[in-house]
Amino acid sequence: MAPAPHSLAVAAAHDRSWVSVARRSAPHVARVTASAMLVRRELTVNDTQKVTLGVIAAYIVVIALLWNIPYIRYVLWPFKMLVIAFHEFGHALACVLTGGRVKSISLDPNEGGVTHMQGGKNAFTLPAGYLGSSLIGALLTFAGFNIVASKIASIVVGVTFLFTLWWGRKDWLTILTVLLAVGLLIGCWFISHAEALRYVVLFIGVMSSLYSVWDICDDLILRKINSSDASVFAKRYGGSSQCWGVIWSIFSLTFMAASIVAGIAAFPQSAEQQRNDSSQFIPTKF
Template structure:
């Protein structure tokens, strides 16, 4: 039976094992080259960066980018909540607001770890998405933990319809692009979301902790 995700992960592991085996035995390894697909991805990322710079606060364009901005904020807040949960905190809620900010309300845990987790975690998510966008299979694999992360954010934000709405928009786009045309367009969306996780680090987000 064909399982796309399992097969993709298996192929990635097989490639890594074969490459390590060749290196350990002194076998020939293909020299580093950039394929046409990877060049297209590089140009796309450069174009996205320029687009964000010139349209970040541009009338109408900023409304188009708004769901992507809140997706980055959701990743940010989700990282606060996840590390808080791992350090024993009780998560009360996650809320996103129209000013492209958000808040994570939690009690307990290690504040010194959960406070910077949003910035560090969302930056790592952005880097991982950009890295995965250079390959079709990698982008399909990366889309799964991203969807799980956003689902957790939706769970903690279940009392905020506004938050659930704007988190569900990028989730829907990811799901649609995953199944349409064998996911060939998914990597472009992941690259855009990955780049977005950089500038949105400066959104007015905060964490409320309670003793």
């Protein structure tokens, strides 16, 4: 039997009241939902990440001191050569990607390096040394927030070194630097499920991220060397070497800051969780 007209009117009024309530409450619900999403996305730092940030700060201070203290600064020499290898790899990779050919890479005992290239686009190959090593450093710093990520990063670095070793196979210092670096990374895999690897990767990342800043300061401000990548770039494309050096340094610092923020956001696991995860990913323990 069809409902009475009066019943239909009451039902319609009831439905309109619900629609009215829903319309009034919709903005409130939207605000609550948006607030909840913002709370969930808020960047918080747990105890493990605080330790990592403290280690990064300590690395920066120690490296800055050792970089400038006579004689003691030679403690950093092996890592400087490692970062220079990253620098030269950046030149080489940019050369290959822009249609050139890499003839050889060589490292100098006096903390220098050179990449012999044929072809390629100088607008890309010249800044690629500093920017490439800074980007590699930022990625390693990011990976240094997590043990499993450090394992993956060490594998990528090992492959990178194989290319560097191929291009620098005629230079004994390049070979020795690469082999020692690979040996250090492999050895750290076997210490407490690679927990030590995380701090080594983090150290290399921090030093590589800041190397361009310190090196540019040494070359263009303190010693004023006219044969740096920045000076050559300035001669070809205008501007001053100091200007380009500052710009590249800003990029380097930006890369590093972004890697730290990304590391905090991506790896909220506690130290115990990281060890458990690492024990399941290519497990090793010494």
